Amino acid sequence: xxxxxxxxxxxxxGPDEWFTGSVRLDPIHPRPQEPSRLTSALVTFEPGARxxxxxxxxxxxxxxxxxxxxxxxxxxxxxEINAGDTIWCPPGHKHWHGATTTTxxxxxAIQEMLDGKNVEWLEPVADAEYGA
Amino acid sequence: xxxxxxxxxxxxxGPDEWFTGSVRLDPIHPRPQEPSRLTSALVTFEPGARxxxxxxxxxxxxxxxxxxxxxxxxxxxxxEINAGDTIWCPPGHKHWHGATTTTxxxxxAIQEMLDGKNVEWLEPVADAEYGA
Numbered sequence: 001x002x003x004x005x006x007x008x009x010x011x012x013x014g015p016d017e018w019f020t021g022s023v024r025l026d027p028i029h030p031r032p033q034e035p036s037r038l039t040s041a042l043v044t045f046e047p048g049a050r051x052x053x054x055x056x057x058x059x060x061x062x063x064x065x066x067x068x069x070x071x072x073x074x075x076x077x078x079x080e081i082n083a084g085d086t087i088w089c090p091p092g093h094k095h096w097h098g099a100t101t102t103t104x105x106x107x108x109a110i111q112e113m114l115d116g117k118n119v120e121w122l123e124p125v126a127d128a129e130y131g132a
Numbered sequence: 133x134x135x136x137x138x139x140x141x142x143x144x145x146g147p148d149e150w151f152t153g154s155v156r157l158d159p160i161h162p163r164p165q166e167p168s169r170l171t172s173a174l175v176t177f178e179p180g181a182r183x184x185x186x187x188x189x190x191x192x193x194x195x196x197x198x199x200x201x202x203x204x205x206x207x208x209x210x211x212e213i214n215a216g217d218t219i220w221c222p223p224g225h226k227h228w229h230g231a232t233t234t235t236x237x238x239x240x241a242i243q244e245m246l247d248g249k250n251v252e253w254l255e256p257v258a259d260a261e262y263g264a
Binding site (some may be wrong): 061090 | 133134135136137138139160161165167168169170172190191193195196197203205208211213214215216217218219220221222223225227240242244
């Protein structure tokens with residue numbers, strides 16, 4: 001059993017290469033314990049902050065734990081997400097997620113590792129796309 | 133994208149074959165979307181309630197979201213777990229988890245499916261083991 005106590009894993013600033021705006025990453029389960037493929041983190045977006053466009057090789061489960069945000073899959077409308085909502089994004093699907101312009105949002109993100117990768121980062125979400 | 137709104141999935145009573153005491157299961161992601169193996173639920177234990185002994189074929193990640201509880205791996209001491217703690221239980225490892233005698237506890241449970249199973253249920257945790 002690996003028991004990680006609340007507060008024992010330092011928060012990390014979301015890197016500018018992956019995010020727009022102020023994002024905090026709180027590790028939950030950073031590396032899979034093979035043969036498991038599971039990884040997880042809590043991600044907190046300040047108002048206006050969002051991920052870059054990106055894909056997950058085996059998909060991603062989001063559990064919104066507080067606030068209100070937005071998410072969008074390529075070719076679809078942006079949708080509002082609120083605390084308690086859950087979102088499954090299929091493998092290889094290009095998407096982004098983040099806060100709204102006026103409200104922060106936190107979600108637990110769960111994704112499975114494939115060949116050492118659980119995400120492929122792409123271009124930033126332009127202000128026009130984000131606010132659309 | 134599969135978006136499940138807060139409140140859109142009915143709560144389920146934890147079956148007596150799997151649990152002792154009053155347990156509520158709130159589905160998060162009940163069935164894996166292949167090739168993903170991921171499944172998840174929120175589990176809420178009233179004081180005195182706990183799982184049976186059980187094993188997970190690919191392990192289990194627990195994220196304690198509220199309250200205080202106990203967990204135990206076979207052959208180890210029972211440990212206290214609190215909101216914000218995370219617990220990784222390795223594949224095939226026999227364990228149980230639940231509330232304390234005086235406090236409720238909720239956790240998000242995440243486990244991967246292998247050959248159509250994500251858990252093997254075993255015998256109840258006797259009062260003497262639970263209270264030890």
